[in-house]
Amino acid sequence: MSFSSVAQDIGLKEKIEKLSQEKDTISKIVLMGQISYMYQYKDSYKSVLYADSALKLAKKLNYQVGIAKSYNFLGLAYAAIGKLDFALKNYLDALSTNKNAGLEKETAKNLNNIAEVLITIGDVESASIYVKQAYEINKKYNNLKSLAMSLSLMSDIYLRKSDYDKAIYYLNKARFLKADEEQVFDSGFYYTKLGKINLLRDSLQQAINSFNKVLNFKNAEPDQVINAYTGLAIIKSKKKQYAESKILLNKALSIANKTHAEIQLLYVYEQMIKLSEDMNDLNKQIYYLTKKDSLKGELLGYNTSGNIFSSLNKILTDKKDKENEELRIQSNFSEQRLNKQRNTSMFLFIGITVLLLLGFVALFNYRNKNRAYKKLDIANQQILKHNSNLEQIIEKRTAIISQKNAKLKEVAYFNSHRVRKHMANILGLINIASFEDEKQEFFNLIESEAKNMDETLSEINAMTHD
Template sequence: MKRTIIFLLFFFTAFSLYASDMDGVTKLDTNEVISVNKHAMDNRLTDPEQSVMDATKALAMARKINYNNGIAEAYRVLGLANYYLDQPEKSFENYLSAVAFFVKAGNLAGEAKVYNNVGNLYRDHDTNRSLDYFFKSLAIANKINNIPLIASLNLNLGNVYTRKNSYSQALKYYEKSRVIFSELKDSVNLVQCSQNIGVVYFQLRQFDKSLSLLLDANAAAKRMDLNESIASIDLTLASLYMIQKKFDDAERIVKEGVTYTQLVKDPKLEYDYKHTTYELEYNRKDYAKAMFYLREIYKVDSANFKTNTSVQMRLIEATRKQEEQQKESERAAERQAYDRTKFWAVTIVAGLLLVVIGLLVGNVKRKAKTNSQLTLLNGEVSRQKDNLDRINHHLEEIIDERTKDLQIKNRKLSEHSSYLSHQIRGPIATLRGLINLEKEGLVDQEECITMMDKCVSEIDEKIIDMSDMLHNPSRTTT
């Protein structure tokens, strides 16, 4: 029993040490995955292609150690990079994978971030569906009190309402996000807020407010190397300068924007700059150049119409696939929960069985030891009984011998008693007769004494003779 308990203690101790060691190794690996994912995330605006490479590396590392949160975040960053590379289908597929792994890991914050990203993806194709995803994400963010995500969602809701031309709603959400980002000291997103508010004021034809906000945002974006943001801000600035008839400033800002667009390799921005360049040349009344850019725009529009239609159809199909995958993920989570419960139940039962087996083995060993001791005791009792039997038999023999001896002595004693009474009676009778004769004066006194002495001597001889016969059984009476 003691050996069984010691073995179990040794086994569980060794297992705990091994698990602790593996946990330390895993922590190192997960930290590396987190670091690579963060680097990929930081590059999403300045170099989305590098983001794709970093996120792919992080994904491979996370899969190797089965780190679900790392896998999910890598897919999310891939989706963001694909979005900035104008690859909505790939982006959506990666977002779907990210949601599945975040659900599997039970990470609500990660799940909410992906819904936010999907809302951005739908923003240019389906504003209503975009709002659904944003509000879905916002509900989770409020539930877990994720302040940075709440700020981002307010910013994105403002973007959707801008596209819906609901400018008052847009400004309300932009202002909420700006306040939170200021508290968080998030300079990157503050640039986005300034840019978006500037765009709203531009649409509201409040050009002075718009110009001030956009120039501040442009300068801040340059300080932080936010190439995508610079190119996007320059688009609105170019349109603003054209309205103000500042064509040289518009041309300068367009050239700057094209340069940054080439750095980020964003096809959508390239198209927007072609359209802005066409408007600039048209307003300058350089119709030949305007016609050239119009033809380019027409080619892109034709391709984009087909692409956008295809994208929308694929997004609808992907949405259905996502819903099915989400249901499957929920079923998988339920199965995993059941499997975990089953595993622990089996483990506990196995542990109890081991304990019971240990107790039974110990009990059997104790019984075997007890039986062995009882066998030894039985043997000893048997030997003692045999000794007692031999002693009793010997005693019986001694008693029989003594009884026979006593019987012989009793018989001899009886014989000697009869003999003595017979032998002694004669001299005693003579003595009695002499005494009577002496009383009557019939016998001489001296002669009487002599005869009495002779009788006494005879009695003494008979007594001595009888004593010899009692102490010497070989003698017989005569």
């Protein structure tokens, strides 16, 4: 078996065995994607099945990285069998998922894959837009492998434009881009593309050398080997070595049928038709024309009616409409947020204004209260002063009254004895007169004592007015 198929089969078996034993769901998603890729040129049904299963599992977990990668693997599976509209749809879904998840670095490979589909159908102008976007993102994140793919796709675009010098320039730039001191592209990939460029520019010997290097490369992929055999067959036909060309094309045809490499199979059929025409074999020419048209009809979107373009344009238009709708929603959200910010700013301004007014009112009240407190303090000082003077007056008057009271006590004590003397004399005379018949003398004495007492009382009265 060739193409390192034994080693690939062993690797595939190991992956499947590991998947059956794996418990971690995220690891299962990763393994299913890898198995899908390994099945691409072995069993197209299983390639699609594993990628689709990974996608469903990732969606169940809402694992955005896994969803994007699964979409990408599903796109690769469809691209390998020529279902380009399905491939493009899944590449675009992968791109959208990565963008929404904020995984800009991962979008570069999605952009590259979209560009590759567009180049395959001949829409190099649209492809250029996607490649340039991928190139800038890869440079930004120093993603060398994806950057090399962007450069390789630039080479394909210039090849479509028949600018062979630029095609070789970008291919070599991609080839000699190194990651960890190793070239990013292997020999199978590089020499397949280089052989095709040299073939189209009629550098036949250089093309032969390149295609032979592909056939001698043990890890060459089936599509690379098909292209190498087909390229060598074309060169043989150019040299009119039709029998040898037919042998080479049959080898390419056999590999394409076994590996379900539908796009390469179309390429082989085209060369079979040309060879049959050169060999004047009308029956074979009709046979391969029928095969080619039948295959184009089977491949979704890749047929003679031009449905590929309408299908892809619909996908791109739907995607653009969805993006525009998302932008519209985002714009409405931004406008609502801006209005909310404006309202908040207005309320904040009003609040600040009210606070300032309250501050001025509080300051005004504080100043008024401060003035009132000052006036009250002055009044208190005056009251304290008056109180102090009043206390002094009271103390002074109290001292005078005390002096007068003491004097009054002394006078009262002295005069009480004087009055009592007159009263005692009068009472004694009255008592004696009661026993005597001749009372006139006693009355005269009583009258005299009464007058003396009156004089004493007058003296006392005069003393109280001093």
